[in-house]
Amino acid sequence: MTVSAPESSAALVKPTAARSYRIWIYLAVLVIALSTTRIFTGADDITSSGTLRAAVIAAIPIALAGLGGLWSERAGVVNIGLEGMMILGTLGAGYFTYHYGVWVGLLGAAVFGAVGGALHALATVTFGVDHIVSGVAINIIALGVASFLAEALFTGLPGGGPTQSPSLDRPPTISVPGLSGWTESLEDKGWFLVSDLAALLNVVVSQLSLFTLVALVLIFGTGWLLWRTPFGLRLRSCGESPSAAETLGVNVYRYKFVAVTMSGALAGMGGAFLALVASSGYQNGQTGGRGYIGLAAMIFGNWRPTGLLTGSLIFGYTDAARLRSGGESVHALLLVLSVALLAIAVWQLIRGARLAAVLAAVVGGLGLTWYLRTDTIPGDFTQMTPYVMTLLVLALASQQLRMPAADGQRYRRGEAG
């Protein structure tokens, strides 16, 4: 990953119109590519509403963890403790949902996560502990605290045990009556492009969890709060140049503390989503590294809300595809990837970047050969798909990444020279 020096003003102004316009073109190309592949290979599951719905459910916990990372790192604190805060969130969600219902459960998860975040803030902001050391410690502590509390809270409850909560109610879902049936029948037709778009629409209008809506509000709300308000400008200035912020009268410690605590709350809510929407209860070891993946999604997303959401969706989509019709879907995706790489090779050649063109052509050619010579992908490889896919996209997009200038650096009040 190449991290360039801060482009002083560009990073602080809102995304230009041309940029958001480009996203829609990418999306359209992606849908057309997937639809063509579906018709061509007969791998119907790659754009089915079931896969897309599973992708959203897999993506949201990762996105919320990533959003937590965004808050923290925008204020200049690296947060590798997201995994631990997420674990605390799953436990909080399990306990409070069982006793008081899903909404209190979500709140409880946020509070539990925030406690982890506050601990991280205490260590890194107040005491100036190295961010990585504190984060790793929080991951270990959270694991221990969660398994201890789970045994204390859930043993003896009906259906519960020392390592799991009782089965819990799921948050309410909404369906738009007419539309959900209409899109479903349109999807079943299997038409080029029309059915794929119908499946996409079906995910929105049918069985949409209210927690998903909450998560989307949080993600886009963060974009507004951090980039369109004085509060956000001050918070981000703590991550770019805390000394400069200090000379302008910003209480840097307080902003960092708020940001890191909020970071924990968001990661905790990601845990709640995992325990309540993706599964139906708390379980030890449930997070399975999703906090770290959230961190990666945030970096890939260039420390921006829309970017991290895209990263999470890529990961969630490939994960859902491999878990559903494993070999077949991933086999079809291999074709998409190979063709995309060959297209990139041509584009790089036109730009004059010979080395990149040759590399992309070779990898794309190998992928295409593999695709043509096999009918399915063995399980060992399908399991890697989400990681490989995310890594590839990361590698292709990494030239433009720019982290907050003072991210991860120890800041002491009054050291500004």
Place this chain on the structure above:
Amino acid sequence: MRRLTKIAAASAVLALALTGCGNDETGSTTGSEDICEGSSGNGPKIGLAYDVGGRGDQSFNDSAYVGLKKAVDDLDASCKEVEAGTGENDADREERLRLLADAGFNPVVAVGFVYSPAVATVAAEYPDVNFGVVDGYATAIKEQKNVADLTFAENEGSFLVGVAAALKTEAKNVGFVGGVNGPLIQKFEAGFKAGVEAVDPKIEIQTQYLSQDDPQQGFENPAGGETAATGMYDNGADIVYHAAGKSGLGVFDAVEAAGEGYWAIGVDSDQYLTVDEAQKKHILTSMLKRIDTAVFEYAEAFDGGSAPSGFVTYDLKSGGVDYSTSGGFVDDITDQIDKYKDQIIAGEVKVPTAP
């Protein structure tokens, strides 16, 4: 600042203390009934070491406990239970086994294949103590007189639920969700497939493993289990069998969401008895793995002076594996399933162990 440092130090110590509790090695078993507390019989002194999850997991640890309870009731045994923590290594497990052996417990039963290397090591140090490993492979590491691996013919039990699935499917399409893709779970898959094919080779079988090598992703991942099973129901299956530990709870969530006419098949214990009320009407049957029988019979054999050694397989013939009938959903086909059962016991039908 100094005060803050003190507070930080105190909270760090507290956190460490809590972490220690979470991983309590000799952990007191919680719960209202505790069979070992008051047991002081003259029979064998049984030491039982649980796998991660411990008693109350509604799965194989609990099943081992049932066997222990029976031993206390029927053999007048006394006992001690110890629990495992998360993230342990072989040295931790060895220490736990030595603890039991030093305290005079004999036989010592370890629950879960993870104990195999530890048992192979410790058994050599205590030649007078008998060790049994549920699902173990300690004999494969080192053959010893005082070590027995209590294994099961999961393929035979899976064959029977495969027969049940084949007789009950209307879509002519069934699914199998496995936890980790390795020899142990492949035994389930092979038996299930053979059972389905024995009834009707034209039935389509979808197979999905949640992970290739990571137990956490495979066995503790209900979200993944639900995604995989939902995919199978979406793709035309109406019955899904799982061998994925706690990830199977996600399979049950998926069948509930799929609605009327869809079924799931449980594993290890009779899962009809432990799932939610709303899910009960979807649990066709369960493949039973009688760990309680294994634990009890091992203790009984020891009590009779002839503790077995080497690989001991509990199969259909010995009642080590079976299928459940709770809920009454397979009542109309038990004749046919039992016919296959008799053929397997008689050796007329051979069930493969690898797909």
